[in-house]
Each structure stands twice: as structure tokens, then as C-alpha cells.
Amino acid sequence: MKKSLWTLFALMLALSLALAGCSSSGGDSSKGGDDGKVDPNNVMIYGRGGDSVALDPAVVTDGESFIVTEQIYEPLVNYGKDNTDIVPGLAKEWDISEDGLTYTFTLEEGVKFHDGEKFNADAVVKNFDRWAQSKDGEKFAYYGSMFGGFEGDEGHVIKDVKADGDYKVVITLSKPQAPFLKNVAMSPFAIASPKSLDGDKLSKEPVGTGPFKFKSWKPNDTIVLEKNADYWVKDMPKLDGVTFKVIKDNSSRLNALTKGEIDLMDALNPSDMKKVSDNGKLQLFERPSMNVGYLGFNVEKAPFDKKEVRQAISHLIDKQAIIDNFYEGTAEPAKNPMPPSIAGYNDEIQDREYDEAKAKELLAKAGLEKGFEMDLWAMPVARPYMPNGQKVAEAIQAKLAKVNIKANIVTFEWGTYLEKVQKGEAPMFMLGWTGDNGDADNFLYTLLDKDTIDSNNYSRYANEDVHKLLVEAQTTADEAKREELYKQAQVIIHEDAPWVPLVHSKPQLAGASKIKGFVPHPTGSQSFADVSFE
């Protein structure tokens, strides 16, 4: 009897070992790539939490799509390596008319699309025509929102786009738009091969001029890009390819990085930073902050329709303690609705310091010295500006209790949460925003103008003076004047306190120590053209 038991154990053990021992011969595989030139060890594997929606940048709005299209396509102008200053892209230089209405771009010559088509002025015109003439706000959501609608619409900023010879493009605006170049540099306005625009294949078979070419896509698993050997920038790209791999769980993604299965990962949990810095084979990367996490009030709902109540609560949020406990110090306290890196930031504003006595005084002024009860909506998902909404809400709840404000923490599934907050159902809620183009307009007008109530102005904050300043800034070409206008707007917003700005976080990435030349961009996606392995 004993013997048969042992035999059984031995069999099971042998089976497990045989399975575990199945060896791979990845290194000497004869099938490293299509042409045999690709060295699998010179391909960077980028681990991320979600898949792309589509590979046509003009039709998507999500960061997971842009991080891939950024490698395949290029826009006319680019952002600086680690900032949102404008530098040449497919256009090597540009000229802006005095009245700010005519932009003349001189294009790079000798650039080819991945399908062999020539890049020239006609290609640019065809791309702009495709967006403007579609009149399709569903499909080209970013075009409509950044350029005030489509051809024929009253607010449409781009009057026409014309080729002047093979390598000159003239864009005429119907009215000056100060952030125009910053908008043109955005991922959605990258130029695709004119041939690929016929039919509807671009979402699955992208064709651009970028450093990497599309090879294959296994949905929810991997997207494989290979080196564009004919890339127009000399000695680039340095890698043989980039593969994007979806691993939803942040901890598993870090495990895969530690094991060497992936080379770079985004969305590192702040609490895992020490694991990375203690591991000699890994390194940390910090994305410069271009976001804001905030606590918003619905200013139409009592008691938050009273300015004093909003100011009182502003005095009860201990931002530094929140940053130390839930961001591992990787954020800075916010005092304005936009981060300091953006031109027009008003550093003279004095933040409301943590002060219970002051808060009580303000509450008494509003006739609420006995306190009150309300719902605090906590974000159900981790976002770069809010890694743990539930915990931050609990910390805020404890502080509010000190002045007899009873906050009941409420949360919903993310899609539901956004919809309900947008409809104005939440009296006090946590949310945040990551900027699209590094312009103050993209924070202040988008989030706090009376025009954007029912859209992104979840606080439903409307102030006529702020509105006038923001609209004037939109159409002012003089940068110094614009900055002044934004600074004035921030003063009024600070006084009205429709939000308690909480933090500007610096999202963390982790990578293998062999990675060189990787500079995370504040917009959230960047080209890997000059990344290499040591």
C-alpha cells in the first residue's frame, strides 16, 4: 500500500518537473523576426495597464492609444523633450503673420511614409481636409474641440489649409488662436499617409512617417512595432522595435519587470517605489507634472453655494500629509487649478493653510457653526493624479469631523461616477485632469469656464469676470498679455474656491537599468526614437 502511494507521488512530481523543465530556446530561435535582422534582445517591451482603442490617432482620445501612435506618426511640430515648448517636427520652420492669422510651415524634404509614399504639402492638406470636411464630431472629437468645430461651423478656427509648392503649407485662421501651435503638436493631429486615408483601414493598419512601423496587434495582449529602417532622422531609432504588452494589474506588471519579461512599465504604485530603488537592476523614471488632482464642490448645491463654506473646507485639508501618506512624496501641494510648469501660473497666490480655528470662524459666518452632514464622493479608480481615492477620502473625512462636518464617503463604478458628477449629482467630489497640450487654456477654460458647465466644469462654477478673462486670453497673440490674463483669473478663482486644488503629482515609471535616453514627457506619451539599451 505504501509503495503505491509513493509511486503516485513520484509520478506527479516527475510530471510537474517535466513541465517546468520544458526549455525554451528563445535566444537561438531561427525566427527572431521577419527578415532575420531583428535582434529580440534589442526590442523594448513596454508593459501597460490597458490596450489601445485604435491606431488612427485622429479618432481616439485615450492615452493608451496615443503612446503607440506617437511611435508610428509625427505631427508638423513637436513638443520639447521634457516640456511643452514647440520645436520642429515634420515642419522644419514656420512663420506667423503679424495679425496671428496666417501660419506658413516649411516642410522637411526627403521624408517617406512607411508605405513608400512621399511626404509633402499635399499630404498635409489631405489630412487637414479629412478632419475638417468630415464635419464628424463623433469621429474626430479632438479636432472639433481644439479647433472650434468643423468646416462651415461658426466657431471653426481653421479657415483653410493650402499647399504652396511641394514643401510649403499655409494655414489661415478665421480668428487668432493663441495655443494654435500647441494644438497642432498634439498626437491626434499627426500626419498619415494619404494613400492610407482611402477606406477605413487606418485604425488597424496605421501608416505614418515615424521611427517605428506597425507589425502586428493581438487585441488586449501585444502590439508589435518594428524599426523604420528608412527613418528620416539620422541614426534613429536605436531600438530594433517596441512591443506593447498589456498587464492590467500594477503589482503583476512590476513582477514581470523584475523578472525581465518587460523592460519598462508605466503606472507604478507609489508604495512600490522602494522595491524598485532597492533593486540594482531597475531604475525609476519620474514624469514631470502636468496634472491636478482636486476636491470639487458643486457650487449650485447647499451648503456649498456659500463661498465661506468652500473656503472653510479649504482650510481643513492637510495637503502635505496626504502627499506624504498616499503619494510617497511624489507630488507637490496645489494652490491653483493648473500646475506651475504652465505659462501663466500665478505663484503669488497664497494657499489656504491648514487651520481649524479659521475654518470654524468661516463656518460660523455662514451660519453653520454646529456643522453639517454631507456626501463626499471618492474616486473608485487609480489615476496618475489620484493613486488611492478611497484612502485620501478617509483622510479628508477625519479632518472634517474635527469641526463637526460629517462626511459620508460615497463611490460608484468609474463610468457611473463620471456621469453622475457631470450631471451635478455630487455635492463634493474628487477628480483630476491631465493636460493635453501644456496650455493654461486647457486647464482654466476647459475646467472652470461657464461655457463648459455640463461638460468638464463639474463644479458648475460660473463667474462672468473669469469668463471674460479666459475668452480674451484665447484670442490674444501676445504671450505676456495672455499670462497676465490667466494670473488675474486665478486670483478670482482662488477667492471663489470652487475647488480645493490638492496636488500636482509626478507619475512614476520603472524600467530596467539598461534603458538609456528615455525621458518621460509631461503629456503622458513620447517617442522612443532615441531610447537605447546599454
Place this chain on the structure above:
Amino acid sequence: MFAYTIRRLATLVPVLLGMTFIVFMMIRAIPGNPAQLILGQQATKEAVASLTKRLGLDQPWYTQFIDYLTGLFTGDLGVSLKTNVAISEEIWPYLAATIELAFVAMVIAIVIGVNAGIISAWFQNSWFDYTAMVLALIGVSMPIFWLGLMEQYVFSIHFDLLPTTGRDNIRVPVDPITHLYLIDTLIQGRMDQFGEVVKHLILPGVALGTIPMAIIARMTRSSMLEVMRSDYIRTARAKGMKMFWVVYKHSLKNALIPVVTVIGLQTGLLLGGAILTETIFGWPGIGTYIYDAISYRDYPVIQSGILVVATIFVLINLLVDLLYAAIDPRIKFK
């Protein structure tokens, strides 16, 4: 038996129809407009309204339901709102990934679970019995999330034996044919890749197989104990038959009948319930496909995804019922 099978298949139609209706109504009860989620926070109100109209979401629910059913009868599962691709075209790779994983999980669960149950019954009240049953109790109550991460930590990072995530080696990926990678790599004669695929299946297979393994072990043990107390087993032993044959030949056949039911039910559950394992192990399966669709309010994918999983579930149950007859000829179908 043929008539019985046909009759059973016919009763599946109302079951699946009812389920389709319930899922249809439930997902529409969740707040959150798909058009808004698709277009993102930047979208204008006009764009959201126009997309809502184009998707037919402004129609009354019964019109939408009838349209959906009409599509189903012509084999049209609908088009994903997110990717704009026909679901019938994109669902198979996800389903294949989950089927492969669930298959391995069930093989692990059955081989270890049934044997642990048998040995526990055979050596009732021994150290093995106690250990196995305590482990089974832990197994049933273990959160998959925690188990998966622990497996990765121990077997991948600490002992460096197995990969942490994915279905294949990302640097030398499998070219899918059937999307069942074990089969694909064999067809292509890539034994190196076959080995990789097997290695990638072990940790998620164990994580997913743990709960059914524990349930099967406990079920087998109690069923075996009952059978082994019966007269015919006593007779067999009295005749001097070797214990191994008594257990594995005479007892097992009868003890397996309830176990087969449990196996059938668990297999069905694994197909739909692999979501946590898939999340932890970066496994592109049907669980994550449906879960993503829910976050995105991709109504057609939620509906058709659940319908496909439910269909497989009821078919497995039918198969289990039919298997009864094969194991136990006393069972007659009426």
C-alpha cells in the same frame, strides 16, 4: 438517448432567451452613456447626442431588443462599440485563450483533486488525510488575487522557474493559427515555443484550478468513503484483491458519478469566472474582454460575450448529464 439529447437541446433555447433578456435589461439599468465614454471627456454635447443616435441607443428598449434578437438569429452577434469590429470576428482569440487556460486548470484540478480525495479516503484519518483536507479548506477560501501574486513571487522571482505573465515569450511570440497556442505551436513544429506556452500556463492554471481542485478533492473523498463502506467492496477485499485495484477500479467508478457533476459545473464556472486570474497574469481572455466591455458600456460585447459563455456553460452541463450514462449504465434517460 438521441431523443433525450434533442429534447435537452430544445429546452436550452428558452433558457438562453431568458438570460439574454435579463442581461439586456440589466446592462441598460447601469448609469453611464456609452457614447460619452467612447468619445471621452473632450467631446461636445452635439457629438455625444449624434453618436447616441447612430448607435440606436435613443430607441425604446424593446426596439433595441428585437433588433438584437433578429441579429442573433442570423448569426450576427453585433458590432463592438469600442473597436467597431464585428464581435463574431473578434471574440474567438479571447475565448480560445480562456478555453486553453480553463482546460489546463481543470486538468490540474482533476488530476490532483481526484487523487488527493482518493488517497485521503483510502488512508482515512492519516496525516495525509488531515493535511489534504486542511489544504482543501484553505484552497476553497483563498483569494485568487493573493494566490496569483504569491505564486509569481515564489516561483518566478524567487526561484526563477516560471514566467510571471502572458501566454508566450513576448520576445519570441507565437504566430496564432487556431489561437489555441498549445496546438498552434505543435502544428508549426516549434517545440521551443510549445515549452514556453506550457510554462506560461502553469502558474495561472494552478491559480485558477485551486478552488475546483479543493472542491473536487473534498467531493471525491466523501464519495469514496461512502462507496468503500459498501458490501461489494468488502467482498472484493475479502477475496484478497490488492487494495490498489479495489480503490482505483471498483470504488472509483461508482464514486466518480457525483464528482463528474462537480467537474462539469466547475468547468463552466471557470470559463466565465477567470477574470481575476486573467487580470493578474496578463491573460487576454474572455473574462477581461467582458469586464473591459462593462467599464466601457460596450453593450453588444457585454450581451454577446455573456451569451457565448452561458451557451458553453449549458452545453457542458448537458454533456455531464450524458456522461452519467457512460459511467453508470443504471441511469436511464427518459
